[in-house]
Amino acid sequence: MAYKIVITCDRTMASDYHGLIFFGFSACLPSGTLPDWLYYPLFCPSGKHDSEGRLLYANCGMRKIEAALLADGFSRNDIVVAHPDCLDKVIGPETEIVSISANDPLGIGPATSTYSELWGGEGRMAIMLRRLLRDPAIRKYRPFVVLGGPGAWQVSVNPEKRRQLGIDCVFVGEGEVSGPKLFRRILDNGRKDIPEVVTGEPVPVERIPDIVGGTTIGIIEATRGCARSCAFCVPSVRKVRSRRLENILREVQVNMDEGNTGVILHGEDVLLYRSDGLKVNGDAVVEMFERVYTAPGVQFVGASHAALSSAVSSPQTIERLARVLELGTDKNPVNYFQVGIETASPKLIGRHMKGKVYPFEPEQWPQVVKDGFKLFNDNHFVGCATIIMGLPGEEREDIEQTVELVKSLRPYQSLMVPLLFSPLQTTRLEYSAALKKKDLTPQHHELITACWDHNFAWFPPMWVNYGRNKNPLLRTAMRLVLTHGARLVKYRIHRDARRHGARV
Ligand code: SF4
Incomplete structure (x- = not known):
């Protein structure tokens, strides 16, 4: 069934991360650090959805927009919060708006840019957003694409990227009051005269649905x-x-x-x-x-x-x-x-x-x-x-x-x-x-090394509690990654630090 408004996100956000919130941050690891065949099953398995493509668990921001639209008078039949792999099930000729929530659409957020700069590769969230925007259903039915969420500012200051990506409007700020107004304007005006960037007004606490x-x-x-x-x-x-x-x-x-x-x-x-x-x-x-x-x-x-x-x-x-x-x-x-x-x-x-x-x-x-x-x-x-x-x-x-x-x-x-x-x-x-990486001093390398030495010492004991209720396969795989994989990363960090004159 196709909906008038489809709320979705890139694939890195459509996961329950095995119920482990810290795994969600792994989306900040650039593409070069872990191959996809290991990254997705281990850290970011696909989020559950029903046979019609509705996400069972969605990001809190997407749920707030859904709730705000319903509170504004839209009908349940108008709106769906959808899994990004199921857009063919929810987008059709009657779809007017696709609203995408993005944490780091260009891969330039602090964590992603740190690890892309240090270890190379591109932010996974940016890669998966491009893939989402190239989805055949979006290309075929050409709905009006609105991008919002915590990382929307990245695209709002980069009009060239916005056009390249095929985003019609970037929504920055809080969405519960201004979001429904924007959506109604898009629907009523036949998409005409919609600004490229819209800033949402702060929402009084009693109006947070x-x-x-x-x-x-x-x-x-x-x-x-x-x-x-x-x-x-x-x-x-x-x-x-x-x-x-x-x-x-x-x-x-x-x-x-x-x-x-x-x-x-x-x-x-x-x-x-x-x-x-x-x-x-x-x-x-x-x-x-x-x-x-x-x-x-x-x-x-x-x-x-x-x-x-x-x-x-x-x-x-x-x-x-x-x-x-x-x-x-x-x-x-x-x-x-x-x-x-x-x-x-x-x-x-x-x-x-x-x-x-x-x-x-x-x-x-x-x-x-x-x-x-x-x-x-x-x-x-x-x-x-x-x-x-x-x-x-x-x-x-x-x-x-x-x-x-x-x-x-x-x-x-x-x-x-x-x-x-x-x-x-x-x-x-x-x-x-x-x-930037080229500006790192020996002291910066000492600090990076001190942090990661700390982490490598604590990863295995932390995992005993953190992963205790998870399935044995995941527990074992993560234990291997955290001991043997960590050894390789540690070697690389120490080697880089010594090359840059750090005393480690
Ligand atoms: S402003 Fe608040 S949320 Fe932001 S870094 Fe400071 S303490 Fe944290």
């Missing part, structure tokens, strides 16, 4: 935006909103009804749920996790991001969360947070991300990071941290301080992801220079 279908790994939005305002980050330009617990619980129910068994609460700093500015509201955070965890059918509750400064400023909230989520037990041995370290340099913190460390001072940041990792470790949380190299104003001693900090965190089960600074449009650093 509840999703009506299952999301990938049960991801549910708890908060939107971030008040910490780091100069390099896109959410820094967003208003912070905490969703009502009733709405969150309704979305938990939708996910359980669709067969999910757990939930990931998403927020740029989930510990700031219903906070007073940047002051943690521990009772509200704990209540949210407890109510979600005790909802019928829920077996686990994870979170996406948390700020180390929030955790260290309210250690009792972390301790209470560990008790509520029964961490350290056979049922739930550990839980995970993505965190941002970025740098150990108080100078760079003070210049670019004072809000990240609030209520602490930039000079306290290295100690806050150490205290945060110890707090996580004592309470069975594992941090997955980003480090940014090449921030504007970075000098040799800033990098050396970060190397020392990373080495001091070795006792704590965690991951360190080093990234090359890459300026994002709409951020305060959008006109700063990106760090």
Whole structure:
């Protein structure tokens, strides 16, 4: 059956990643690092869909657009959230709009560009977006193509690419209010006079609709935006909103009804749920996790991001969360947070991300990071941290301080992801220079090596818990990749570092 509006995504986003959210980040590994025959079954198996092509679990942003269109009066028969491999089933002569959600459409996001720059190859998300746009059904029926999602800014500033790709309109920003207006305009005006780039207005929290279908790994939005305002980050330009617990619980129910068994609460700093500015509201955070965890059918509750400064400023909230989520037990041995370290340099913190460390001072940041990792470790949380190299104003001693900090965190089960600074449009650093491979200093190589040595030491023990409920074949394959494959990568990283004069 063909639909008037088809909501879809590239193939790297149409997966449940074996239920392991960190596997989703593997889409940032460029095409040259892992062959497709290994990458797709191991990290990104095809998402489930029904016989008519409807995705069972979709990215949260796609579900929000679906819900916003329904709330705006579109009928269920007008809209489908479709698997990208099934477009022939849902696109036909009556299809007017194909709305594509993209995380990294040109492969120039910070993680993808880091690893393409270091290891060669092209971002998988860019490759698969091109493939999607060349789908025979899109070519045959020529619907109006709208591209949105977190990576849409990449195409919005690159009109030549937009035309080459065959994208009619790029939608940047939040979609629940402006998206339905745009779609109605396209339908009513016969596609005429539609701007090439449309910017969505911020959505008041009461107008963020509840999703009506299952999301990938049960991801549910708890908060939107971030008040910490780091100069390099896109959410820094967003208003912070905490969703009502009733709405969150309704979305938990939708996910359980669709067969999910757990939930990931998403927020740029989930510990700031219903906070007073940047002051943690521990009772509200704990209540949210407890109510979600005790909802019928829920077996686990994870979170996406948390700020180390929030955790260290309210250690009792972390301790209470560990008790509520029964961490350290056979049922739930550990839980995970993505965190941002970025740098150990108080100078760079003070210049670019004072809000990240609030209520602490930039000079306290290295100690806050150490205290945060110890707090996580004592309470069975594992941090997955980003480090940014090449921030504007970075000098040799800033990098050396970060190397020392990373080495001091070795006792704590965690991951360190080093990234090359890459300026994002709409951020305060959008006109700063990106760090390129040719500009890497011996100290940068020492930092990359310190991070990956840390990761290689922790991958195998982490996998014991992380993959514990997965099928034996996946467990064994990943164990082999994480031990033998990692050895090869480690050799390559050390060799590159020595060639560039690093002391490793
Ligand atoms: S704390 Fe994280 S999400 Fe918030 S502005 Fe900084 S980098 Fe962005």
